[in-house]
Amino acid sequence: MKFKSGWNAMALMVLLVVGGLLVPPFASAEAQKTQKISPDLEQLLSQSPDQLKSRGAAIKQTPKGEVMIRIIMESTCPEADMTAAGLVISSKIDNYYTGAAGPAAIRALGAMPCVAYIEPARQMKPRLELAVPSLKADRVRSGAYGNYTGFTGKNVVFGVVDTGIDTTHPDFKDANGSRILYLWDQAQDGVPPADYTYGTEYTKADVDAGKCLEKDIQGHGTHVTGIAAGNGQGTGNGYPAGRYVGVAPEAGLVIVKADNLGWFYTDQIIDGLVYIRNKAKALGQPCVVNLSLGMDYGPHDGTSIFEKTIDNMFGPGFLVVAAAGNSGNNDGSLIWTHAEGSLTTVGQKDPVVINIPGGCRSQGSQNDFAVLDLWYNGNDNIRVTVVTPNGFSTTACTGQENDPLTRDTQDAFIYINNALNGVNPQNFDNEALIQILDYHEKNDAGAWMPIGGNYTITLSAENIGTGSTYQSKPYDLWIADQSICNKYSVSISSANRTNQKLVGAPGSSLKILTAGAAWNRNTWMLEGGATQQTTDPVGQLCNFSSPGPTRDGRKKPDLAGLGGNVISTLSKEARVRYPITAIVEDGVHTVMAGTSMSSPMLAGITALMLQNHPDTTVDRVRDALNKTASKYAGGWDKGWGYGVPNVLSAMSVDPPAAPTNLVVKCEIVQQLHLWWSDTNPSASNFIIERADVQAGPYVQIVKLPKGTTEYIDKDLPSNQTFYYRIKATFGDMPSLYSAPVSGQAQDWKSSGGGGGGCFIATAAFGKKVK
Numbered sequence: 001m002k003f004k005s006g007w008n009a010m011a012l013m014v015l016l017v018v019g020g021l022l023v024p025p026f027a028s029a030e031a032q033k034t035q036k037i038s039p040d041l042e043q044l045l046s047q048s049p050d051q052l053k054s055r056g057a058a059i060k061q062t063p064k065g066e067v068m069i070r071i072i073m074e075s076t077c078p079e080a081d082m083t084a085a086g087l088v089i090s091s092k093i094d095n096y097y098t099g100a101a102g103p104a105a106i107r108a109l110g111a112m113p114c115v116a117y118i119e120p121a122r123q124m125k126p127r128l129e130l131a132v133p134s135l136k137a138d139r140v141r142s143g144a145y146g147n148y149t150g151f152t153g154k155n156v157v158f159g160v161v162d163t164g165i166d167t168t169h170p171d172f173k174d175a176n177g178s179r180i181l182y183l184w185d186q187a188q189d190g191v192p193p194a195d196y197t198y199g200t201e202y203t204k205a206d207v208d209a210g211k212c213l214e215k216d217i218q219g220h221g222t223h224v225t226g227i228a229a230g231n232g233q234g235t236g237n238g239y240p241a242g243r244y245v246g247v248a249p250e251a252g253l254v255i256v257k258a259d260n261l262g263w264f265y266t267d268q269i270i271d272g273l274v275y276i277r278n279k280a281k282a283l284g285q286p287c288v289v290n291l292s293l294g295m296d297y298g299p300h301d302g303t304s305i306f307e308k309t310i311d312n313m314f315g316p317g318f319l320v321v322a323a324a325g326n327s328g329n330n331d332g333s334l335i336w337t338h339a340e341g342s343l344t345t346v347g348q349k350d351p352v353v354i355n356i357p358g359g360c361r362s363q364g365s366q367n368d369f370a371v372l373d374l375w376y377n378g379n380d381n382i383r384v385t386v387v388t389p390n391g392f393s394t395t396a397c398t399g400q401e402n403d404p405l406t407r408d409t410q411d412a413f414i415y416i417n418n419a420l421n422g423v424n425p426q427n428f429d430n431e432a433l434i435q436i437l438d439y440h441e442k443n444d445a446g447a448w449m450p451i452g453g454n455y456t457i458t459l460s461a462e463n464i465g466t467g468s469t470y471q472s473k474p475y476d477l478w479i480a481d482q483s484i485c486n487k488y489s490v491s492i493s494s495a496n497r498t499n500q501k502l503v504g505a506p507g508s509s510l511k512i513l514t515a516g517a518a519w520n521r522n523t524w525m526l527e528g529g530a531t532q533q534t535t536d537p538v539g540q541l542c543n544f545s546s547p548g549p550t551r552d553g554r555k556k557p558d559l560a561g562l563g564g565n566v567i568s569t570l571s572k573e574a575r576v577r578y579p580i581t582a583i584v585e586d587g588v589h590t591v592m593a594g595t596s597m598s599s600p601m602l603a604g605i606t607a608l609m610l611q612n613h614p615d616t617t618v619d620r621v622r623d624a625l626n627k628t629a630s631k632y633a634g635g636w637d638k639g640w641g642y643g644v645p646n647v648l649s650a651m652s653v654d655p656p657a658a659p660t661n662l663v664v665k666c667e668i669v670q671q672l673h674l675w676w677s678d679t680n681p682s683a684s685n686f687i688i689e690r691a692d693v694q695a696g697p698y699v700q701i702v703k704l705p706k707g708t709t710e711y712i713d714k715d716l717p718s719n720q721t722f723y724y725r726i727k728a729t730f731g732d733m734p735s736l737y738s739a740p741v742s743g744q745a746q747d748w749k750s751s752g753g754g755g756g757g758c759f760i761a762t763a764a765f766g767k768k769v770k
Contacts (some may be wrong), residue, residue, distance in 0.1 A: 034108040035421030035431075037120040039433040040297075042417065044069055045103040048140050048226040058121035060088070060100040068100035070121040070267045072305045074426075076417065077114035082227075083426075085109050090196065090267065091274045096309035101264040117425055119305050124505075126163065126220045126596055135562065135601060136229060136648040137247045139607060139732040142684040142706075145231050145242055145249060146175065149684040149706045150730035151651070153248025153607040156180070158229045159276035160600075161269050162221030164214055164257035165326040166571035169588065170234035170245075171226050172253060177208040179229075182279050183255045185214040186268050193275060210249045221255070223592050224292045226569030226599035229253060230608070234569065237527060237589040237743035240345045244266035244567050244589050247604025248611075254279045254518045263294050273310060277318055286317035286610040290603035291512075292596035294325045294504045296337065297480035299375050301552040303426040307509040314511045320605040323595035324516045324557040325504045325546030329498060330639055331545055335753075337479040338498055343461040344472055345384060351458045352477055353494035354436075358452025358524025361438070369437035370482045370490045371556040376430050376475035378423035379465025385412050386431050389453030396463055398430055412450030413439035431678075450484075455491065470597045471516065473539045476501060476551055500638055502546040511618050514556050514608065515598035516641055517542040517563030523584040524567060532581050532591075536564055545595055547638040557641040558622060559596025559629055565591050605647050611681070612656050648733055656735040659686065659726050664743035672743040675710035676726055677748035679735065683704055683728035688713075691723045694740050700723060715744035 037045070044057055049067040052059050058070040068088065075082060076095055083089065086105025090098045098121070101109060109115050141150030165172065165180065172179050183202040184193055190200030190213075202212040216222045232245035255274035258264040273289055280287035298304045302311075310320055327337050333542045342349045354370065361368050376382055385395040386402075395416070396402040402416040419430035434457065440450040459475060482490040491621035509512040522536040536542075536598075548556040570583060570590040582591045602625075609621050627652045630643030637643075661677040674688065684706055689698035690713070702711060716722065721744045728735040 010273045010362040030752060034423050034425040034428075035419070036115060036117060036136070036425070037106065037421060038117070039121070039417040039420065039431060041069070041106070041118060041120040042420065043562040045106060046119055048320050048451060058123070069106065070100045070265065071106065071118050072267055072270065072309065073099070073109065073118040074305055074308070075112075076116075077111075077112055077116055079393050080246070082109060082110070083507065085112070091271045091311050093270070093274065094312045096312060098270050103590045117305055120705075121265040122295060122297060124261050124266060124269065124295045124417070125265045126218075126293050126531040135247070135605065136646050137608070139498050139648045140651055140730050142731045145233060145245070148233060148250065149610045150733070151611050151681060152224045153229060153251030153611055154206045154681060155285055156248065156251050156605050156607045156610045157276070157280040157283060157285050157287040158225070158248060158251040158603065159254045159256070159287055160222055160225050160228070160718065161258050161264070161272040161276075161282070161289065161291060162293070163259065163262055163749070164216035164254070165255045166216050166222045166224055166569065167212050167214065168572065169222065169569050171230035171232060171569045173233065174231065176248075178204055178750060180204060180253045180255055181283070181728050182214060183207065183214055183257070184217070184272065184275055185257045186272065187257055187260045188213065194766040196271065196275070209574065214257055215573040216257070216571040218255065219577060219590070220262060220292070220570040220596065221257065222571035222574070224290060224600045225253065225255070225595060226595055228290055228604035230569050233745065234588045237585060239586040244566070248607035251607050252283070252285070260604040266494050270306070271307050273313055273320070277313060280318065280501045286614040286616070287319075290600045291320060291506060292509040292667060294323055296325065296327055296478050296502070297371070297373050298499055298503045298505050298506050299424070299427055299429065299431070299551055300476070300478070300504065300506045301409050301427060301550050302510045302554070304505050307512075307529065308426070310506055311509055311511045313640050314420055314618055315634065319513065319606055319610070319621060320511070321513045321515065321599050321606060322507045322509070323599040323620045324507045324514050326503060326544040326594050327502045327504065328542075328544050328546045328639065329499045330541050330545060330547065331543040335488060336501055337492065338492065338500065340457045340474045340498055340499045340501065341476050341496045342472065343380065343459060344464060346464055347456055347537050348441065348461045348562055350496065351456050351494055352492060352496060354457065354479070355491050355493045356436070356450055356452055356455060356556055357485050357489050357663065360666050361448035363441065365438050365441045368484050369435060370484065371480045372434040372436075372477060373480040373645055374432040374434065374459075374475060374477045376432075377465060378428040378460065379429050379470055380430070381463035382430070382475070383462050383629040384416055384418050384459045385460065386416065386434060386436070387456045387458070388412055388414070389451060389455065401467045408439060410443045410445070411434045411450065412455075412767070440620050457471035459466040497696050500547050501549065501551050503548045503550060504546065507546075508550045508556055510554070513602055513618065513622060514558050514561070514641075515595060515602040516557040516639060517545070517595045517598040518560045518640070519564035519642060520562035521565045522564070524591055526581065527583055527585055527587050529585070534565070541639045542593065545639060549638060555636045555641070559602060559625060559645050560639070560643060561601035562644065563598030563601070565593050566593065566597040567591055570596070576728050602645065605645055605650070608647065609651060609654070611741075612651060613654060620654065624650040627653060648731075652733055656730060656744050657734065658736040658738040659683070660738070662724070662726055662738045662741045664724055664741045666743055666746055669747060670714070670716045672716060672722065673710065673723060674713065674714045676738070678707070678709055679728045681730070683735070684731055685729045686726060687717045687729065687734075688724060688726050691740075691746045692720075694723045694742070716749040718745055720745060737751060
């Protein structure tokens with residue numbers, strides 16, 4: 001038989017997997033063996049350079065030809081010690097590092113007591129004229145592009161890490177040229193940004209001069225950026241501009257293109273976030289970054305090194321928004337990718353049945369696979385047994401790999417790493433990695449591998465934790481990645497499958513704002529005038545939107561954006577990738593659906609809130625949005641979060657400051673002259689209210705248009721004191737009121753003429769009146 005056994009037969013790579021690690025919270029770290037090197041990185045360390053390259057692992061090649069593995073790690077070691085061990089550092093955020101090292105260096109780092117954990121850079125996948133009004137984002141501004149008042153994201157940096165951007169699209173230009181302030185193309189080496197050794201950096205001047213060579217051949221990044229910050233100036237085929245305007249159409253753009261193919265490695269995402277944050281700091285502007293990407297590998301509890309690194313970047317004026325993911329099965333029509341259950345007594349067994357469809361295999365080996373990620377209590381010992389459709393069996397208890405002699409079968413190659421190196425130190429839970437793949441293209445009978453049918457993963461309780469501090473918790477198993485048939489066809493068929501705990505990294509982070517998706521529209525016009533119609537239920541949760549909660553019980557997603565069928569900017573380089581039924585009538589915008597489209601809506605809203613309060617925090621933003629979103633039973637729903645955001649209501653929770661420097665002066669008989677300073681941003685209107693006593697009641701006496709900074713209140717009774725206050729409106733959103741300011745209308749005769757007897761008052765810190 002041509003099948004081989006042994007570790008080198010391990011084929012599928014983490015290349016397709018992305019994720020983090022889970023923690024078992026109920027045992028002390030001292031009482032347990034903890035792993036320093038993640039299970040998937042452990043696999044990579046045994047591979048040859050050619051295997052690493054062919055399997056798509058994140059690698060870096062030195063000028064001497066040495067192949068290094070790109071990693072993310074947590075460490076308190078001196079940097080000199082880590083570099084001496086062989087680590088090449090790329091980014092540092094507190095005690096979290098991205099970098100690269102050879103296999104021997106990674107083992108040396110893992111042996112250092114000051115290193116907490118190392119995981120490989122993992123691959124992530126990419127996850128408005130109706131949408132913006134539905135969110136009430138257009139009601140905090142007024143006017144048209146170039147003449148806006150109110151909140152538009154001006155003087156706020158919108159950052160995005162994605163497939164790039166169409167730098168020529170008019171939606172990203174204004175009267176001063178490109179709105180792209182900086183662009184880092186990580187996929188094409190040239191002159192990299194300072195402190196980095198790869199990619200090419202372009203400035204606004206480069207873009208304006210036509211020197212930027214970056215192209216978005218996928219279109220995902222262009223579409224995402226347009227939802228958050230497109231100004232709608234692009235159009236064609238005789239249609240007027242200004243119909244497809246993003247949430248924050250005047251935000252400045254800092255773009256990181258992570259990949260040409262739509263696959264993003266976690267280390268480069270972190271590098272991109274650090275780059276964007278540093279550019280925003282240099283500009284002196286607040287910043288929100290959108291991550292319309294994610295993965296289903298990892299603990300789904302926010303404890304992966306990747307997510308913890310991002311959390312450590314947060315601070316006043318710097319926030320990150322991410323997509324919840326597209327792994328949901330909210331109407332039962334899609335695949336099931338999560339199973340859970342409880343093993344509470346020794347000897348108890350629970351089967352998880354994975355169905356792999358037959359046929360439609362790819363030519364070659366090691367390219368048809370399913371990757372399963374199991375997490376369970378770190379105090380428990382659970383045996384994992386996989387039985388193939390034809391009865392081949394392989395098993396591993398906690399702390400073991402499966403026997404190499406049982407991995408290579410006539411049905412599939414199966415590898416199990418059941419917490420080989422101990423509990424994960426980030427959450428003290430056990431992780432079992434299970435891979436089913438085609439180490440050989442066909443078996444001895446000529447059948448393509450892995451063969452179709454049911455693969456049963458039986459979880460058997462060998463030992464259950466005890467003691468006063470022990471708390472039972474469910475096991476959770478996810479189909480973390482797959483590439484069989486249409487890449488989304490492997491499904492859990494056993495009764496323990498569930499449609500929950502599917503918000504993947506980085507959306508399961510503790511601090512990131514996470515967006516699910518609801519259907520935005522089901523009708524649009526195509527080039528040539530035809531109408532495209534779908535059956536998608538507008539206003540309902542998208543069937544694919546990943547529901548929560550997180551594995552540790554937190555309420556994720558936070559909100560549901562209108563991500564189902566959103567019209568936004570079309571990259572001209574990606575036009576050939578879109579069906580004609582997706583390109584709308586003007587030829588420069590297109591329709592896409594996914595939580596990828598919801599996330600930039602939430603990011604655009606965050607940009608408006610940062611414009612209002614540049615030092616705002618994630619808790620302040622989350623609180624305002626959650627309080628004012630459309631609520632569901634119990635306040636929060638596993639699919640909807642707190643509902644669809646209401647921008648007008650959310651920003652009214654923490655309203656803009658009042659107009660300043662209000663002055664009231666008596667200059668002419670029975671009149672009071674009021675003046676004040678304009679707001680930033682400019683207000684749509686000013687409303688003046690008057691009262692006879694300082695405590696009120698106040699009555700509106702006039703509403704003045706934008707740009708007005710003075711008003712004369714006429715025909716007032718003589719010798720009477722009046723109190724005035726003023727507020728601005730930004731679209732339909734009011735500001736706070738100014739402090740009351742009083743003035744007394746006088747009769748010229750009683751004042752001795754010339755107004756010398758008028759009573760004058762100014763607001764605090766107002767102008768001195770002479």
